[in-house]
Structures are given as C-alpha cells and as structure tokens.
Amino acid sequence: MSLSTNADEHQVREFTCGCCAAPAQRTWNFVLRDGSPHAVYFANSYNHGGQGHETWIDVILGSWGGENHSDHVTFGCRVGAVEDSPAPAATAVQACLDGSAGPLHGRTLSREEALAHPWITDFWAVVDHVLEHDPVVHPHLYG
Numbered sequence: 001m002s003l004s005t006n007a008d009e010h011q012v013r014e015f016t017c018g019c020c021a022a023p024a025q026r027t028w029n030f031v032l033r034d035g036s037p038h039a040v041y042f043a044n045s046y047n048h049g050g051q052g053h054e055t056w057i058d059v060i061l062g063s064w065g066g067e068n069h070s071d072h073v074t075f076g077c078r079v080g081a082v083e084d085s086p087a088p089a090a091t092a093v094q095a096c097l098d099g100s101a102g103p104l105h106g107r108t109l110s111r112e113e114a115l116a117h118p119w120i121t122d123f124w125a126v127v128d129h130v131l132e133h134d135p136v137v138h139p140h141l142y143g
C-alpha cells in the first residue's frame, strides 16, 4: 500500500492570515493509494510574520469518483512547534477550523471523534505523506 500525489495537480493559493495579516499559503491535492483516489487534503501554512511556522491540515477520506459524498469524513491536525519540542509535532484538532467545510468534506470530526475513528491511521499516513512531499508544506516546516 503506497501513497502518491501527482505534482501537476498540486494547487497553491496565497491568502492573508486572520490573526496577523501576514501572507499565508493554502495548498491542496489528491492523494492516491496504489494509484487510486484515496484522499484530498488542504494545508494552510502560516508564519505569522516570522513569529512561528505552523501548518493546519484537513484530510478528507471516503469513496471517490461519484457525486455522493455521504461517506466522507474530514480529519484535522496542526503541525508545528510545541512546548518541549522544537521539531514540528502533529496534534489532532477539530477539522475545518478555518470554516472551509463544504459538501465534499462530509462529516467534520472533532479531536475526540478523530482519535476514536477507525480511519485515523489512514489520516496520519496521509499527513506523513503531505509533510514529506508537499512542495510548500515541507520547506515551510522543515526549512
């Protein structure tokens, strides 16, 4: 079971941070598993004007290829420095905290719902893939 993304499908849009008005980047892409559509992710990368680098990632899991999104669920996490850890750490959070939830997202999970959900290992695998391969997120967090 291997995850992949198509670099040609990668999207990036600049926006303004709601807390400090510094520029931030939103990227998104499909993630394939063994070549078949598996997930969609959205990653918001903030630097807060040099005051701290963090990325908030929402991952939509479910079945793809039709108009029916009823089995979709969305997990969220924050990746960034935490107390006692200068290296970026990932923490599950309420999904779509930026208010971006739409029909494609299906059910947006709270942190507690995410941690108890059977697909959480799939979620972390997609997050790992994004952290390693997204051409905006990776340099943002790992310099």
Ligand SMILES: [Zn+2]
Binding pocket: 017, 018, 019, 020, 021, 022, 046, 047, 048, 049
């Ligand atoms: Zn900010």
